[in-house]
Structure formats: structure tokens, C-alpha cells
Amino acid sequence: MGCDKGLLVAAALLALVVPGESITGGGEAVAHSRPYMASLQIPKNGKMTHECGGFLVADQWVMSAAHCFVSGTEGMNVVLGAHSLNDPEESKQTFNILQAYSHSDFSLSNYDNDIALVKLDRPIVASESVKLVKFQREGANDPDKDKEVNTAGWGSLNNLGSRPDKLQEVVIAVMDRVKCGRSDYYGKKFTDNMLCAAKTRADTCDGDSGGPLLFNDxxxxxxxxxxxxxxxxxxxxxYTIISHYTQWIDRIMAQ
Known part of the structure; x- marks a missing residue:
């Protein structure tokens, strides 16, 4: 799905019907305040179009969601240092993909193990607009119920599919695991490798897939x-719980 430092902006958008994953009920991020954000783009109608998010975890590695790569990586680029998708910002760095590594146990039926690592064709040039972000490792404490978390992305602003040009962010809260596993929520599709988070009319949406969920930065x-x-x-x-995959991450990034 498919938002820390940003203020939660009230959303007055009630929905009709496009499936997906985008920032709904948030607001525009301060330009380049999240220098780890990546836009995964594919060619469409003669131009590169944002498809999924990601975040920079090492000089040559971006983390994202496995379901973003079910159709492969042909023609896909990774753009770092962007705030506007369309403006020719000098801060942008564009990369080809050497290899995308999706978790071997990823399940398209319920999105369990929805994690991927993307090796860029070259190391990044670090700048104020392109920086690494820390991610949770095994043994650390993941956020409990009702803790505020935040995320960001260029995904849809509402269920009508309206897409923003500039990076959006939103503050949401971790929800009760028992509730998310109820039959009227996700039932058995909600696994131990997932957490669910939202607030009233505040959520991720189509195009936010692969982006980061942050707690205490x-x-x-x-x-x-x-x-x-x-x-x-x-x-x-x-959201895929990253701390469950420390050994897999270390093994892939050693390649």
C-alpha cells in the first residue's frame, strides 16, 4: 500500500473505489526532509511513471516490497533525491537496477513476507537530499498498539486515484493485533510478520507500496x-515487520 515530522492534515475525502495503496488524509512533506525516500518508476505512455516507493538502507541498496516486482524489473528505474516527481530537481539521482531480491517465501495470496532488496547499478552520492535511514533489527522493540508511526509516499490521495506530484506524509497509529486478525478485518490473512496501522481517514494508498513506516525515526x-x-x-x-528479516537482509546485502 499501500506516512514523523509532518503534521496530520484533516482529510475530507470520502471514497468510491480504486483498489490500492496511497497516502490518504496526510499532507505534503517538507521538501527533501526524508532524504531516504525512493521512487521506483516504470515506463508508461512514453514517460517514466511512479509505481512504488522504497527507502535507502545502504550506499547501493534500496528496501521495498516484494509485490512491487512480480512483473520483473525490466525498464524500471530508481530515483532518489526527489520531492517533485516531475520537476527537474538538481538533487535527483537516477539508477538502473542490477538485481531485485524478493523474499523467497513471499505469498501473493496474503502478502506475507512482503519484503525486497534492490541493488542499484552504482553507489549513491550522499547529499542533503540523498541519505541512508536506519531500520529495525532483530531484538529491538517494535511499536506497540496505539503508538504513533508515520510514513510517506507519492501514492494516491484518495480512492478516485488522484496522484500527487510532491511527496506526501501522514501520521497514523499501530492498531490492535487481535482486532486486525478478526474475520471482519483480515482474518487468517493477517500474519505474525505484519502490523496494521491507520487513523480515521488517514492511511496509505495505491502507489505507496514499498515505502517506510517509521517509529522514532x-x-x-x-x-x-x-x-x-x-x-x-x-x-x-x-506493513511488513522488518525486524523479522534481519538474517535474510544481511545475507542478501553481502552479495
Missing amino acids: VVVGITSNGGKKCGSSKKPGL
Whole structure:
């Protein structure tokens, strides 16, 4: 799905019906205040178009969601240092993908193990607009129920599919695990590798997939999947818990 420092902006957008994952009920981020953000772009109608998010975890590695790569990586670019997707910002750095490594146990039926690592074709040039972000490792404490977390992305602003040009962010809260596993929420599709988070009419949406969920400035989750309506009270955003994958991450990044 598919938002720390930003203020939560009230959303007055009630939904109709496009499936997906985007920032709903948030607001524009301060330009380049999240220098780890990546835009994964694919060619569409003669131009590169934002498809998924990601975040920079090492000089040549971006973390994202496995479901962003089910169609492969042909023609896909990774853009770092962007605030506007369309403006020719000098801060932008564009990369080809050497290899995308999706978790071997990723399940398209319920999005379990929805984590991927992307090796860029060269190391980044660090700047004020392109920096690494810390991510949660095994043994650290993940956020509990009701803790505020935040995320960001260039995904849809509402269920009508309206997409922003500039990076959006939103503050949401971790929800009760028992509730998210109820049959009227996600049922058995909600696994131990996921957390769910949202607030009233505040959610991730289509195009935010692969982006970071942060708690105390550390990435604790990856925007994964949710309901067909962004901001639906019984289909909150789902996020892959990164701390469950420390050994896999270390093994892949050693390549």
C-alpha cells in the first residue's frame, strides 16, 4: 500500500473505489526532509511513471516490497533525491537496477513476507537530499498498539486515484493485533510478520507500496497491502515487520 515530522492534515475525502495503496488524509512533506525516500518508476505512455516507493538502507541498496516486482524489473528505474516527481530537481539521482531480491517465501495470496532488496547499478552520492535511514533489527522493540508511526509516499490521495506530484506524509497509529486478525478485518490473512496501522481517514494508498513506516525515526515496517478502499476502518494499512528479516537482509546485502 499501500506516512514523523509532518503534521496530520484533516482529510475530507470520502471514497468510491480504486483498489490500492496511497497516502490518504496526510499532507505534503517538507521538501527533501526524508532524504531516504525512493521512487521506483516504470515506463508508461512514453514517460517514466511512479509505481512504488522504497527507502535507502545502504550506499547501493534500496528496501521495498516484494509485490512491487512480480512483473520483473525490466525498464524500471530508481530515483532518489526527489520531492517533485516531475520537476527537474538538481538533487535527483537516477539508477538502473542490477538485481531485485524478493523474499523467497513471499505469498501473493496474503502478502506475507512482503519484503525486497534492490541493488542499484552504482553507489549513491550522499547529499542533503540523498541519505541512508536506519531500520529495525532483530531484538529491538517494535511499536506497540496505539503508538504513533508515520510514513510517506507519492501514492494516491484518495480512492478516485488522484496522484500527487510532491511527496506526501501522514501520521497514523499501530492498531490492535487481535482486532486486525478478526474475520471482519483480515482474518487468517493477517500474519505474525505484519502490523496494521491507520487513523480515521488517514492511511496509505495505491502507489505507496514499498515505502517506510517509521517509529522514532527508525524504519520498522514496509508499506505492503490493505483493502480496496484507502482509509477503510476495517481494512487498515498492512506493513511488513522488518525486524523479522534481519538474517535474510544481511545475507542478501553481502552479495
